[in-house]
Amino acid sequence: MLKLYGGAFSRASIVQWYLEEIGIPYEFVLLDMKAGAHLEPDYLAINPIGKVPAIVDGDVKLWESGGILLYLADKYGKMPDSPEKRGEIYQWVLFANSTLANGIFLEANREKETPRLMTALNEIFQKQPYMMGDEFNVADVAVGSILAYIPIMLKLDLSAYPAVIDYTKRVCERSAFQKTIGSRNT
Numbered sequence: 680m681l682k683l684y685g686g687a688f689s690r691a692s693i694v695q696w697y698l699e700e701i702g703i704p705y706e707f708v709l710l711d712m713k714a715g716a717h718l719e720p721d722y723l724a725i726n727p728i729g730k731v732p733a734i735v736d737g738d739v740k741l742w743e744s745g746g747i748l749l750y751l752a753d754k755y756g757k758m759p760d761s762p763e764k765r766g767e768i769y770q771w772v773l774f775a776n777s778t779l780a781n782g783i784f785l786e787a788n789r790e791k792e793t794p795r796l797m798t799a800l801n802e803i804f805q806k807q808p809y810m811m812g813d814e815f816n817v818a819d820v821a822v823g824s825i826l827a828y829i830p831i832m833l834k835l836d837l838s839a840y841p842a843v844i845d846y847t848k849r850v851c852e853r854s855a856f857q858k859t860i861g862s863r864n865t
Contacts, residue, residue, distance in 0.1 A: 681705040681736045684725065686712040690744040691732035692860045693824040697817060699750055699756050699855035705734075745776040745821060752817040764811070771810050771818035777823045784832070797840040800826075804842035808849065815850070823850035827860060 683698065683705050689712075697703050697836020710716040710731060717729050726733040726742040733742040736754075741747050749772055752758045756767050782792030800822075803810070810818040826847040831836050837844055850856060 696859040772821040775821035801840040
């Protein structure tokens with residue numbers, strides 16, 4: 680069975696959300712980060728950087744939430760057939776983990792980046808319900824999780840971006856989200 684390693688409050692919940700969305704059985708291994716469990720030799724054999732999340736799926740050991748999401752989507756048949764559509768998914772997952780997360784959560788970037796990022800996302804969500812159109816996919820887990828963390832961690836006023844607010848509400852209402860990230864924030 681696939682093992683997902685994470686801390687109590689970590690990006691492992693993003694991977695857990697996606698595993699619930701696609702219905703893949705897994706074991707969640709909660710590491711005591713305060714006690715340094717992520718720095719123990721057994722865990723460093725899985726992720727030499729000593730961060731979470733990480734997965735072990737048979738002989739495969741992966742870390743970095745975006746890489747794990749893409750691997751799971753690819754392995755479990757949730758990726759489109761065309762390289763163009765796969766490229767679009769890669770783009771949004773990388774955008775979420777790098778551009779969006781750094782633009783929002785790094786204080787030095789927030790004032791400049793938030794309006795630029797939210798304006799672009801708002802325009803997308805005015806035209807379609809999900810990142811790539813009418814269907815929810817792994818890109819929505821990546822982007823949606825970052826957006827869902829904004830009111831929890833920062834209390835930013837996003838009222839100027841109503842389509843972003845509606846999108847975030849839509850993904851946060853999904854049962855798999857509620858079972859994972861949502862259950863930790865109630």
